[in-house]
Amino acid sequence: MTRMSDNTNTITNGPGAAAILAAGIGCFLIGLFFLFAEASPAAKSFFTFYKPSGALSGITTSAVAIWLVAWLLLARAWRKRNVNMWWVNLTAFLLLGLSLLLTFPPVIEMLLELGA
């Protein structure tokens, strides 16, 4: 029990917060890049990293690459810090919610109609 208390005091929440926020960013980018690809033929062409899979290859590869870089940078910045988890969670949940909306085709269609 004493050992547990020691761990609780010495392990900061920074690394966990970095992983959570980065995951939110990664998920959000899947939806955002999907919207870009649907909105612009140039973006669709840009995201076509592997022709047989079309834009899906670039949308997902780009989102995963940025997610990993964001995770690395946040983990470095917050390695030894205790951060305000309330804000981290709120931001991550908002990004996650947006990712669910932006991967839902009727929402994309609605946004494209609004933008047209």
Add this chain to the structure above:
Amino acid sequence: MEITLRDLITVLHGMGFGALFLLAFSGAVAEMYRMSSPAASAPSSRGKTMLYLYLGAMVILAWAAVLSGTYLAYPWYRAAPPAGITDLAMYPRYLLLSSPTTAQWHNFGMEWKEHVGWLAPIAMTMVAYIYGKYGRVLAYQRQIRLAAFVFVVVAFIATAIAGAFGAFLNKYAPVRGGPTIQIMQSK
């Protein structure tokens, strides 16, 4: 008894990786709930190893499902038929789009499935890292636990959507073709 290579890969993608990943959620959620109590007994080193292996296997299954889907099954699904072809059975995307009664299976179902499914491996990788990093200390990190739980739930929903539409799409426009593999011969 024989199967084509494309059928085999599609089954592996959906049933081997996707369905197995989906089945593993109940175990993960049960263990997350158990570990969330400060009164829970500390797991033995064997128990901890099992949990890390379990979550690690889920991460591998999630990545295997999306990568095999995006780079193996999806190119077969979206392959364009050569000019003059009237039988679209080997070109699932074009087969679905050829009729107004099936077009939404692609425009809605496939478009949703192919993107939402990618949320699951990102979410599960984060959750596995959190459990590996914090272990029992998570009992005292309520906010981190909450985030892990929410991401697991979203990963489950995303996988369920992808899996359900995958099953329906395979009913209406299955990915077929490729070399035939003989599994068993009649006596």
